[in-house]
Amino acid sequence: MDSILLIRTLASIVRGATPLIFAGIGETITEKAGVINLSLDGTILLSAMVAFAVTYTTGSVILGFIAAMLVGALMALIVAFGSITLRQDQVAIGFVLTLLGAEMSSFLGNPFVRLKGPSVPHLPIPYLADIPIIGPIFFNHNLVVYLGYALIIFSWFYIFKTQPGLKLQGIGERPEAAFARGSNVNLMRYVYTALGGALVGFAGASYSLSIKLGWSHRHTAGNGWIALAIVIFGGWHPFRVAFGAYLFGSLKSLSSIFQRVAPGIPSQFFNGAPFALMIIVLLLVSSGWLDRLLIRLPVRLRRLVHDALLGAPPGGLGRVFVKE
Amino acid sequence: MLQRLSNLTLGLVPVVLALLFTTVILIIVGAPPGEAYRNILQGALESPDKWASVVTAMVPLLLCSAGLLVTFAAGLWNIGVEGQIVAGALLATWLALNLTLPPILFIPLLLVAGLIGGALWGLLAGLLRVYGGVHEIFGGVGLNFIAIVLTNYLIFGPWKPADGATMSGTDPFPPAAWLPRLGDLPVYPTAVVLALAAVALMYFALRGTTWGLKLKAIGKNQRSAFLMGIPTSRYMLGAFLVCGALAGLAGSIQAIGVRQRLIPGVSGGYGFLALLVVLLAGYRPLWVIPIALFFAAVGVGSPRLELSMQLDSALGGTLEGIIVLFVLLAQGVKRKA
Numbered sequence: 001m002d003s004i005l006l007i008r009t010l011a012s013i014v015r016g017a018t019p020l021i022f023a024g025i026g027e028t029i030t031e032k033a034g035v036i037n038l039s040l041d042g043t044i045l046l047s048a049m050v051a052f053a054v055t056y057t058t059g060s061v062i063l064g065f066i067a068a069m070l071v072g073a074l075m076a077l078i079v080a081f082g083s084i085t086l087r088q089d090q091v092a093i094g095f096v097l098t099l100l101g102a103e104m105s106s107f108l109g110n111p112f113v114r115l116k117g118p119s120v121p122h123l124p125i126p127y128l129a130d131i132p133i134i135g136p137i138f139f140n141h142n143l144v145v146y147l148g149y150a151l152i153i154f155s156w157f158y159i160f161k162t163q164p165g166l167k168l169q170g171i172g173e174r175p176e177a178a179f180a181r182g183s184n185v186n187l188m189r190y191v192y193t194a195l196g197g198a199l200v201g202f203a204g205a206s207y208s209l210s211i212k213l214g215w216s217h218r219h220t221a222g223n224g225w226i227a228l229a230i231v232i233f234g235g236w237h238p239f240r241v242a243f244g245a246y247l248f249g250s251l252k253s254l255s256s257i258f259q260r261v262a263p264g265i266p267s268q269f270f271n272g273a274p275f276a277l278m279i280i281v282l283l284l285v286s287s288g289w290l291d292r293l294l295i296r297l298p299v300r301l302r303r304l305v306h307d308a309l310l311g312a313p314p315g316g317l318g319r320v321f322v323k324e
Numbered sequence: 325m326l327q328r329l330s331n332l333t334l335g336l337v338p339v340v341l342a343l344l345f346t347t348v349i350l351i352i353v354g355a356p357p358g359e360a361y362r363n364i365l366q367g368a369l370e371s372p373d374k375w376a377s378v379v380t381a382m383v384p385l386l387l388c389s390a391g392l393l394v395t396f397a398a399g400l401w402n403i404g405v406e407g408q409i410v411a412g413a414l415l416a417t418w419l420a421l422n423l424t425l426p427p428i429l430f431i432p433l434l435l436v437a438g439l440i441g442g443a444l445w446g447l448l449a450g451l452l453r454v455y456g457g458v459h460e461i462f463g464g465v466g467l468n469f470i471a472i473v474l475t476n477y478l479i480f481g482p483w484k485p486a487d488g489a490t491m492s493g494t495d496p497f498p499p500a501a502w503l504p505r506l507g508d509l510p511v512y513p514t515a516v517v518l519a520l521a522a523v524a525l526m527y528f529a530l531r532g533t534t535w536g537l538k539l540k541a542i543g544k545n546q547r548s549a550f551l552m553g554i555p556t557s558r559y560m561l562g563a564f565l566v567c568g569a570l571a572g573l574a575g576s577i578q579a580i581g582v583r584q585r586l587i588p589g590v591s592g593g594y595g596f597l598a599l600l601v602v603l604l605a606g607y608r609p610l611w612v613i614p615i616a617l618f619f620a621a622v623g624v625g626s627p628r629l630e631l632s633m634q635l636d637s638a639l640g641g642t643l644e645g646i647i648v649l650f651v652l653l654a655q656g657v658k659r660k661a
Binding site: 038078081082085086087088089091092093095096097099100102103104106107108110111222225228229232266268269271272274275276278279282283286287288 | 349353401403452455456457458459461462463465466467469470473474476477480481596599600603635636638639641642644645646648649652653655656657659660
């Protein structure tokens with residue numbers, strides 16, 4: 001493979017992983033607050049459809065993104081309302097919304113199937129895009145991709161380095177303790193669930209307006225589940241969630257290369273690859289095999305590898321907080 | 325009596341709200357709501373043929389719901405039920421395409437093949453959960469997609485028809501493998517009996533056996549069930565096996581009855597829909613039957629929307645989803661009040 005093709009492939013990985021970054025980090029924020037929003041697959045479908053429909057009708061890409069974020073926030077608020085206020089099963093409501101989002105996107109999106117509409121314009125960053133190798137890989141995309149970089153860094157900084165971020169971790173880890181220290185646990189959970197949902201909606205819009213242009217039935221199906229798995233694989237840490245997004249993003253680009261190199265392999269296997277990988281990475285981080293392997297490493301290295309590969313879910317994840 | 329009556333009326337409130345919501349959606353897209361609902365009803369009930377189709381559509385819903393009652397009792401979210409339908413259909417198809425037997429032997433064998441195929445696929449999700457620590461939702465979703473990919477590979481590869489592969493599936497099975505119909509109607513008495521028997525069996529098993537009681541104990545609190553001496557791992561794997569087997573039986577029936585061949589979307593979303601059925605039934609076995617009937621009618625009726633109103637048939641699924649959502653929310657409101 002020559003170097004131009006390699007650079008182009010890496011650039012397509014960076015671009016293709018962008019929606020997964022938004023959805024994965026959005027869900028990370030929601031889960032850090034202790035709420036599981038399982039509806040991602042349906043929310044991404046519905047918001048992708050709404051984004052395209054709004055942009056197609058109004059001609060404004062920005063309005064499309066705003067509408068999609070509202071849809072994402074609204075779906076997340078239903079999860080929050082149902083589980084926090086009404087104390088119904090969080091997983092059940094998320095699952096119903098997964099199916100509902102998919103069905104509604106098919107029904108409402110029917111008139112918009114396979115139309116050509118506006119999309120996010122290409123925007124190489126001056127000077128940075130001219131750096132050899134790095135430039136074409138990272139800085140020759142559109143604004144959505146750059147916002148993705150900003151989100152990775154900003155969300156990490158916010159969660160781990162700021163006062164409100166530490167409070168966010170508190171309400172997810174030990175809601176009772178956070179309440180005792182004066183946090184309004186349930187209000188903050190509402191806020192972060194909606195915020196995470198809005199980012200998931202943004203991910204939906206970035207499919208239909210930037211990465212996989214337009215709308216068709218079940219346009220993005222499956223990606224929401226992958227984003228949810230990436231959050232677990234990423235150990236609820238923005239950097240590793242981003243790494244997971246690039247890992248899964250690279251599968252698509254790699255499969256087109258493999259298909260050229262080894263045409264004998266049936267193309268269907270490449271469609272299944274992300275889901276096989278999903279099970280494998282979850283086995284890797286959940287099964288305890290890695291822990292057993294780590295024990296054989298020298299102590300100092302063990303700590304390092306552990307922090308790089310494993311992470312525990314927030315202690316209060318999925319548990320409703322009730323004031324005594 | 326009065327109490328029960330008022331409970332029933334209260335129970336209808338979310339359903340009415342759900343209908344209102346879908347009506348608003350229809351108005352937004354500029355379709356006359358009355359006509360849309362009438363089309364769904366007519367599409368489901370206008371002829372004996374349609375009635376028969378509704379009963380046939382109810383069969384996989386009942387079988388999967390019966391299985392899901394078991395996994396839910398053990399506190400497990402077996403989303404993989406969709407893929408377990410596919411796995412049952414795959415194993416049945418493999419035998420149907422490669423064997424020749426008289427129907428009296430062939431059909432039972434193919435139904436058993438469905439049970440085994442689904443049980444194995446369910447066991448896989450169970451092993452991932454119990455020994456791999458992979459939550460059954462993710463293991464299940466992953467296995468669902470893999471089952472679909474496997475189906476497409478087989479239809480477009482080893483099992484492709486002699487005159488070229490298409491999305492319409494494999495060659496039809498030999499007639500000896502066809503599940504017998506009731507006269508000319510598209511309904512399969514064997515399948516209906518099996519489905520109702522499955523629900524009844526799970527009703528009694530969960531209610532009146534120590535097996536059911538132990539499963540429920542695991543569902544309520546896995547750790548204390550373990551400390552009480554219940555072999556939780558074995559029981560959880562058992563729940564996956566039972567649910568997978570029933571889903572696989574549904575898959576076999578779809579292949580050798582409804583389609584008489586293997587098609588790419590053989591599971592038809594019935595597994596996911598069955599999850600909604602059981603949620604709406606509040607995990608109560610007897611409620612599963614009328615709800616499955618209703619969902620089946622909506623499923624058979626809504627394609628009519630595409631023919632006569634150029635609307636997408638997903639309206640039916642939207643209505644079902646909204647009803648379940650509103651009922652879940654209403655239960656929460658009621659508990660608070």
